[in-house]
Amino acid sequence: MMNENASAMLDDFALWSLSRSVLCWLATTDEQGQPNVSPKEIFDLSNDNYLLIANIASPKSASNIRKNPAVCVSFVDVFVQKGIKIYGTATVLRSGEPHFDEFSRPLMDLAGERFRFSSLFRVEMTSVEPIIAPSYRLYPDTKEEDQIASAMKRYGVRPLPN
Numbered sequence: 001m002m003n004e005n006a007s008a009m010l011d012d013f014a015l016w017s018l019s020r021s022v023l024c025w026l027a028t029t030d031e032q033g034q035p036n037v038s039p040k041e042i043f044d045l046s047n048d049n050y051l052l053i054a055n056i057a058s059p060k061s062a063s064n065i066r067k068n069p070a071v072c073v074s075f076v077d078v079f080v081q082k083g084i085k086i087y088g089t090a091t092v093l094r095s096g097e098p099h100f101d102e103f104s105r106p107l108m109d110l111a112g113e114r115f116r117f118s119s120l121f122r123v124e125m126t127s128v129e130p131i132i133a134p135s136y137r138l139y140p141d142t143k144e145e146d147q148i149a150s151a152m153k154r155y156g157v158r159p160l161p162n
Contacts, residue, residue, distance in 0.1 A: 017084040021075040028064035044106045051123040054107045079148045081133035088123040
């Protein structure tokens with residue numbers, strides 16, 4: 001599924017998924033096709049066409065992207081058990097290269113003093129697909145609030161008081 005305009009891919013659900021995620025998962029492959037999936041904490045949309053991800057400690061992801069730029073980035077709300085996956089073509093931008101300062105600024109604002117990075121992954125989005133837990137498909141009467149309650153029980157957490 002290839003869309004001409006990435007903004008058409010970022011519907012309300014996609015934007016909701018991005019805003020609720022504290023981690024995203026970047027999937028890459030090496031030259032032999034061996035997959036690698038690693039968590040990323042600092043990410044942002046640069047505009048409707050690009051997702052920016054800070055490269056904090058991911059030499060394998062960077063190496064893989066240089067050899068095969070096709071990536072998939074997943075965002076999942078573990079309580080609702082829904083999210084999105086973004087397919088795209090990634091490039092690695094390093095400090096000192098053209099546009100690094102421009103693209104890294106929002107990521108550095110998010111990272112603050114906690115994380116330092118000297119490169120980032122810039123993902124040109126080519127398609128977006130939903131991620132939906134099997135329960136929603138197999139049992140059409142599944143409700144988000146039931147999924148949340150089940151996940152909270154499983155993780156041993158409780159909602160914050162209002």
